[in-house]
Amino acid sequence: MGACCSSKKRKNQGDVGEIGEDDLKGIFREFDLNGDGFIQREELRAVMQKMNQSPTEEELDAMFRSADKDNDGNIDFTEFLVIARANPISLTLRAVFDELDVDGDGYITRSELRTAFQRMGHSLSDQDIKAIYKHVDQNNDGRINFDEFCEMINRKKN
Template identity: 25%
Template structure:
């Protein structure tokens, strides 16, 4: 049902590409963090690069995951691997921000949750041809715990599920 809603509402799979200036910045950060110009980032170099680009120190799990993606014959993260990791991180962050923005637009009373009335009001504005029945069906499906309220977590799950299914 959620996938049907996204289809009827004209949703498309979420895509994003880095601008040339952003790509250049990532390369510059890689070079700045590549101590001794060895051609790769060590675990510590990678952590510094994430701090420079995203403003937080990656957890041990995140660093382990990044390092596990490295070619076993390499001593660290090569530039192309780094660019791929950064692109994916940026894409996920932008997608999450987009979902948060949509949720906030629906939450006109700033309560931190959505009601059926919030859904009806929003859909009258953005998809006026959707039937009330469809809006009700979507609301019920998004309301994971059937309490009549949609939390951001419920909404985020539905948006990601819908995008993967559309």
């Protein structure tokens, strides 16, 4: 998911939280793997798997049915906006994650984390980064995936 949000707030109509409609169009295009202007069920599955989600067939059907309001077997951009407005938090977290994941490989590496903090005016020592990874990198693969990132954010909120 390479869709990125800039730090500038957009004032487009249809903004979802901090995400502007242009960013939502970019996210929609990333779901639309075959580029036909629609998201089909198998594209939804592929993107969910890319985001390290493993929905059951029933969960996938439920997600797709709730989004496909006209029951044509496709989710168009308007239907996608309904999903985005219903669940802006996950899209906002995805946008933040994508901003940190500079190379777009689906992981935040130590160097990407260091760069992000430098852009915010903070300098992290190697010890600081090791401490962050010790708490966040649950599978100890040396990278932070989207699930680990979300868990870290959710722990901070609680």
